[in-house]
Amino acid sequence: MTDDTAAKADHMRFLAELRGLGRVYELFPETFTGAFERGRRPIGSFPDKFSPLTDPAARFAAEPERDA
Helix, strand or coil: CCHHHHHHHHHHHHHHHHCCCHHHHHHCHHHHHHHHHHHHCCCCCCCCCCCCCCCCCCCCCCCCCCCC
């Protein structure tokens, strides 16, 4: 193992322990690392005509109507 790989492994082990996934990292280090790297990627960009504002719901009730 090179020094860079060892540092990366220590970093990944620390992140796994921080999230309570130390056992998962011990059993499947490559899978955990791959999932972590995939999870950090952005999903995608917003469409060109994306509006940050949304339309209000037409109707909202705190308690759903019940059939009587």
